[in-house]
Amino acid sequence: MNKWKYWTGSLLLLVTTVTAVLSGCDKPRSPVVLFNEDAIPERLSDWNLVNIIDGGLIPNARVLPYDLNTGLFTDYAHKLRTVWMPTGTSAEYGEEHFNYPVGTVLTKTFYYPRGEGISVLRTENFARDYLEGHSGEALDLQAVRLVETRLLVKRQDGWQAIPYIWNAAQTEAIYEIAGDTSRFKLVSDSGDVSEFTYVVPDANQCAGCHADNFTGKKISPLGPRARHLNRHFSYRSGTENQLLYWQEVGYLRGLPALASLPSQPSYVDTSKPLEDRARAYLDINCGHCHNPAGAADTSGLMLHYGETDWRRMGLCKPPVAAGTGSGGRAFAIVPGEPDHSILNFRVESIDPGAMMPELGRSLVHEEGVNLLRQWVAAMSGNCS
């Protein structure tokens, strides 16, 4: 096919990336390769973004790990997120979206801490996931089981979603657009066991969440936005605000004064107001569809961060086309009554015809469910 163009493109990239000298790996490594849209390699390792080296999954130089204040719940999987941009390029700050340069590659690796035998762990303790001295950065393959790595690559005409699934031997992740399923036995910190089917979404389903502007169909990153990134991260050089660090390494320009930037709390940070934590949780878990341009605008229910109208947020709002999802309840939110609120019913359900979000989980997120119950229970008033 278009091989010649492809070779020249890669050569150019090689030349530019070889000169990069940021820390992030201990051994000399081949630089990141930015593959063309129509030449996606079968193997994740070909990108040189995150590779298995000496028993760890390790980001390459300039492949920067990051974390979010509150992330999307996906069956208690842990995630290693990274960002890489071609040398000499940077993202332009925007309050809602950063304008990422063409060639930006985001990776998100879904994994579980290993338990005894074939089981995996449900835990909020991330400390054991990493190789010694590489906290937050290099996954210890003795300690974790890799499931999938999803790439988002910024092209001239928008973002491309590229899903890879890790093999059973944990030696390579293979390109698979049709998704996958695997059974897991999940053991919680308190010893509770749940068996479930982890569903890797297919490439179209990526757009089911990531096309937060559904009409435009363009997919975009959901996590790496100002309000989610505005937090500290423990880099090897020390702990620092992620947005400042991105600016320092040349990944972000046009950053306003830090104090003026939006920030969402971690939904588990009980030092923050209940209202803010619940809204943060709804924003990242629901707002990508439930916004005025999202796939779920058909419902009239708006759960994104910017919504200020309480009825649109669900207060005393009757369902439109919820079907099974109504759970026999009359309103999305009945103040003070989570047991009579459709919103609570749907996040507590695991019936694919009723549950919310529709994709990305097979299990109930107990901590999220409890937060939303507290939030609704604390509301005053009634719907009559």
Added chain:
Amino acid sequence: MKTLSYMGVAITLLLASACGQESSSQSNPSTADIGFQKQLLRQLIAAKPGDTIVIPEGEFQIDRSLSLNVDDVTIRGMGMDKSILSFKRQIQGAEGLLVNANDFTIEDLAIEDTVGDALKINEGENIVIRNIRVEWTNGPATENGAYGIYPVQTKNTLVEGSVAIGASDAGIYVGQSRNVIVRNNRAEFNVAGIEIENTIGADVYGNVTTNNTGGILVFNMPNLPQPGHSTRIYSNEIFKNNVGNFGHEGTPVAAVPAGSGIVINSNDRVEIFDNKIADNNTANIVVSSYFTAGYYTDKSTQVDFDPYPEGIYIYNNHFLGGGSSPDHLELKALKVARFGLGGSLPDVLWDGVVDAKKMTEGVLPTHLRLCIDNADTGILNIDFQNNYQNVSTDISAHQCHLEKLPEIVLDFDLPGEETGAGDHLAILEEEDE
């Protein structure tokens, strides 16, 4: 340079696998479902504009939602009883097939037993859904998926020659759309047979709806981007829609009385003519406001929502039977009190709720009225606003005429092409040769 040659291998591999995807489905339907599913998913994901994806004859088990995001794609089976996608073992996804694309055609296949909606088109222009069967094979049940054929926020949509059975909400549901034709379909054993909601410009004709809770519904719901108006319901057969309501409590259709032929709720400019409407035990036609449906509270409803059905025109229908055994206690009591044990409610049941603000000297302007020009058809005004105080069968205020609505025209719908499943099959077969 080692890296470069290495990448060469990767490209070759990719090309090989891409070619592999092209090979059409020859798999054995009974045994290779997972292979079939993966291949179908790949075809849908990798589709290019102009592609036709063929579903071969056979019953295929699918365990997750299918979706299509590419414009100008056709999905074609070998017939609604021959190419069957069965979702009996579905573990993921809120619908069978979810489409977000323009210029989409799906025809000649069946989608069975999805956990949620069967076929959902969410945003798209120029949509053709033809000779599709959606069915919950266990029959009517609350745990069935909500919608069978479900275009929402679409423009220029044709649903024809299709069959919808067993939906716990609506068999064929067109929501928040513009310019729609629903014709020559059959809807049976759903809560709502055919429902047009918050849609602007719909022609619903040549359909058969029977054994639903309600045959054909035209609704407006609040809190949505678009209120609907201008629907014509004509030349349909709407009979014996007497199945007990098995909708989920809380959903709008759960309030529909069993035995409703046509239900207009809160919608404006609806024309009902030339239909055969028979033996619907509550009433052959129900016209009601959002208040009567039981959903209205100030808190639940956007301020500018219009809850009144206005400009409803009923003429030249053929009514037979109906109203003999109404659902809901108040209606039962009313029937016995007013028409006797062996009597029946009239063909048109109206809640009598009108917008007093729009009246001049105590009457509504004609264009907002419920007009009936239908031989000796009767009406029952239940005076819902005053708690059934002035129940009336006086039809004089309804003896009026309204300006007729224009026909819906779809550019891709050939003029003069009289449709029926058979004709379309013949045309398709010609195209194939």
